[in-house]
Amino acid sequence: MKLKPFAVAALSLATALSPVVGSSPVFAQTQILSSDALTDEQASAIVDSVYVMAYPMVLMDIGAGISTNVAKPGGVSAPYNQFANLAAFPDASFDTVVRPNADTLYSSLVYDVSKEPLIISVPDIGERYYLFELMDEWTEVYASPGTRTIGDEAYSFAIVGPDWQGQLPDGVRAYRSPTDQGWMIGRVETNGPVDYDAVHAFQSKLKAVPLSAWGKDYVAPAGSVDKTRDMSSPVSQVEKLDGAAFFKRFAELMKKNPPHAMDDSAVDLMARIGLVPGKSYDPSAQPKAVQDAIAAAPSKVLPFIEKTWENSGTLVNGWRINLTGIGTYGSDYMHRAGVAFGGMGANKPVDAVYPSAFVDAKGDPLDSSRDYVLHFDKGQLPPARAFWSVTLYNQKQYFAKNAIDRHSLGSHSPLKKNADGSVDIYIQRDSPGKDKEANWLPTPESGPFSLTMRIYWPELSVLDGAWSPPAIEPVNG
Numbered sequence: 082m083k084l085k086p087f088a089v090a091a092l093s094l095a096t097a098l099s100p101v102v103g104s105s106p107v108f109a110q111t112q113i114l115s116s117d118a119l120t121d122e123q124a125s126a127i128v129d130s131v132y133v134m135a136y137p138m139v140l141m142d143i144g145a146g147i148s149t150n151v152a153k154p155g156g157v158s159a160p161y162n163q164f165a166n167l168a169a170f171p172d173a174s175f176d177t178v179v180r181p182n183a184d185t186l187y188s189s190l191v192y193d194v195s196k197e198p199l200i201i202s203v204p205d206i207g208e209r210y211y212l213f214e215l216m217d218e219w220t221e222v223y224a225s226p227g228t229r230t231i232g233d234e235a236y237s238f239a240i241v242g243p244d245w246q247g248q249l250p251d252g253v254r255a256y257r258s259p260t261d262q263g264w265m266i267g268r269v270e271t272n273g274p275v276d277y278d279a280v281h282a283f284q285s286k287l288k289a290v291p292l293s294a295w296g297k298d299y300v301a302p303a304g305s306v307d308k309t310r311d312m313s314s315p316v317s318q319v320e321k322l323d324g325a326a327f328f329k330r331f332a333e334l335m336k337k338n339p340p341h342a343m344d345d346s347a348v349d350l351m352a353r354i355g356l357v358p359g360k361s362y363d364p365s366a367q368p369k370a371v372q373d374a375i376a377a378a379p380s381k382v383l384p385f386i387e388k389t390w391e392n393s394g395t396l397v398n399g400w401r402i403n404l405t406g407i408g409t410y411g412s413d414y415m416h417r418a419g420v421a422f423g424g425m426g427a428n429k430p431v432d433a434v435y436p437s438a439f440v441d442a443k444g445d446p447l448d449s450s451r452d453y454v455l456h457f458d459k460g461q462l463p464p465a466r467a468f469w470s471v472t473l474y475n476q477k478q479y480f481a482k483n484a485i486d487r488h489s490l491g492s493h494s495p496l497k498k499n500a501d502g503s504v505d506i507y508i509q510r511d512s513p514g515k516d517k518e519a520n521w522l523p524t525p526e527s528g529p530f531s532l533t534m535r536i537y538w539p540e541l542s543v544l545d546g547a548w549s550p551p552a553i554e555p556v557n558g
Contacts, residue, residue: 119353121370127350128324128374132382134347134414135331136319137220137421141264142334144178144315144425145191152303157189160304162199162291165189166284169277173482176314180424180478180533183489184470186280188213188267188287195261195337197292198241200253204286205235209279210270210467210537214408214428215240218260218338220421222408225432226256228467229538239292240265250295260338266426270468270537272493316422316478320383324375325364332362343412389419391439398552399444400436400534404544407435423478424533434543436534442552447531449481449524452509452556455532459502464540464548468492471506471534475525483523490522491535508532508553 119127148165151158157178159165167187175181192199203213203226212227226238238254242261249255267287271280290299311318322330335358340348348358354371356362364375393416394403403420408429410417420427427435440446441453455471463469470491475481480488490496496504497519507513510524524530534550542548 119368119370121373124354124368124370124374125377127353128371128378129382130414131331131347131351131354131356132324132327132378133386133418134344135327136382136386136418137425138218138334138338139322139327139330140315140319140421140425141216141218141220142330143318145262145264146310147312147315148189149191149304150307150310150312152306157187159190160301161191161193162289163190163301163304164284164287164289166281166287168281169274170271170488171480172486173480173488176477176479178425179314179316179422180472180474181480182268182470182472182535183480184271184468184472184491184493184535185268186271186277186284188269188284190265190267190289191262192240192258192265193262193337194240194242194245194258198239198245198247198249198255200237200239200250200290200292200295201265202237202286202288202290203235204283206233206269206283208233209283211283212268212428212432212537214266214268214426214432215256215258215263216266216426217258217263218334219341220417220425221259221341221410222429223259224256225429227432229432247292249292259341262338264426268537315425320379322379324378327379328356328364328375329362332356332358332360335359347412347414386415386418386422389415390423393419394437395546397436397546397549399440399442400438400550400552402434402436402546402549404430404434404546408432430539430544432538434534434536434539436536436550438532438534438550438553439529440553441555443555445555446529447553448529449510449527452507452513453553454556455506455508455553456551457504457506458551461548461551462492462504463534463536463550464542465492465536465538466540467537469534469536471522471532473508473522473524474531474533476529476531478531481523481525481530483525485518485521485523487521487523490520494519496520509556 148158149161154163154165157165157167170183171181210228212225214222215224216222238256239249241255241257243259269280269283339358355367364372394401406413406416407427470489472489473481490506498504505520507517507521508524512518513521536543
């Protein structure tokens with residue numbers, strides 16, 4: 082499923098966010114006239130569309146605030162422009178990023194290059210797959226340096242701001258960020274805890290240095306800690322923001338992170354409600370119709386964003402598969418918002434494909450009160466040039482606490498094959514028996530759950546849809 086972008090003026094809003102999830106006045110086909118006196122319906126249509134566009138950046142900013150709220154690097158947190166290297170796979174208490182994985186170790190860096198470029202040095206990684214995903218503040222992926230694109234040898238690149246002009250050191254490749262702020266997510270292939278030391282050796286050699294300090298002895302400055310900051314999950318914090326606070330925050334963020342050139346029509350829409358990129362915004366100074374629409378937007382629009390994630394892509398055997406429009410969205414704002422909600426940091430399909438399942442083979446929601454089997458015929462395991470995995474999440478999109486502390490199975494797991502060469506993965510709350518526990522993926526103690534398959538550096542058969550994941554078969558009931 083791809084939801085279309087907004088238009089303005091004499092164009093219908095249907096050309097902007099035509100709903101696929103269901104009909105709603107949120108996305109009604111409303112002609113936006115050139116009058117300052119907007120009707121309630123017109124104001125609502127504009128405000129709701131801008132909320133959808135703004136959602137990923139507000140979510141990104143809250144996440145950045147959480148992960149940089151430290152004096153020095155540790156775990157998944159570090160001050161701006163410094164690496165945070167995850168030393169172990171996340172556990173069930175991890176809630177900084179939705180739908181994390183348990184088959185790579187993250188190296189995360191939240192950047193601000195408004196003053197000068199930041200030079201990243203990457204060591205030789207040998208025969209190990211890795212990927213550094215560069216996202217701007219709108220969550221658009223603009224570069225993917227790593228094994229697929231660069232190779233395995235040591236190299237350096239610079240993240241430069243949208244308006245920076247100057248000379249970089251010889252041999253340093255520039256990646257121009259469309260916004261001053263953004264996020265770099267590194268994923269390094271990790272074959273279980275026994276592989277941690279080798280990955281740590283690679284992570285320890287990653288360097289981030291401002292251009293002005295290149296070639297000099299550089300000690301990164303300490304960060305600042307705001308003890309009053311809300312450190313709960315970014316998704317939950319956005320849900321708690323009222324409409325006025327959301328739009329004020331969005332306006333402040335656009336001062337450093339203006340809309341893309343392709344967002345001109347959306348900028349026109351913003352102007353109709355008095356919102357101008359680069360300027361602060363006071364919702365209380367707007368006409369009553371706009372104020373009312375802003376107040377109503379969160380409760381009205383958030384359910385559509387959440388549902389868009391669940392219903393995105395093409396449904397094949399109960400799995401939602403996005404083979405286009407992930408990572409780079411253009412003006413497909415609803416799709417971008419849905420991915421930000423459910424898969425912040427998702428790569429482009431050429432780097433990774435993420436089939437996600439919320440239902441079984443019968444179309445019934447996955448529920449931990451039932452047992453399931455995911456069966457792969459001989460030779461039909463996910464076709465990946467790097468590796469693949471299947472990860473289980475609870476209804477809040479985080480790892481589910483379980484007795485064996487296992488959240489994922491895949492090509493790095495010692496999966497047992499059946500006599501005919503096929504493979505069964507047992508998805509259930511209780512052990513399927515000692516002889517099958519190698520293939521056991523535990524479900525939560527109660528409630529619904531979902532699965533995400535990760536296929537890193539997918540083969541062409543994945544990208545063209547020739548291969549699809551098999552259906553998840555219910556065993557009992």
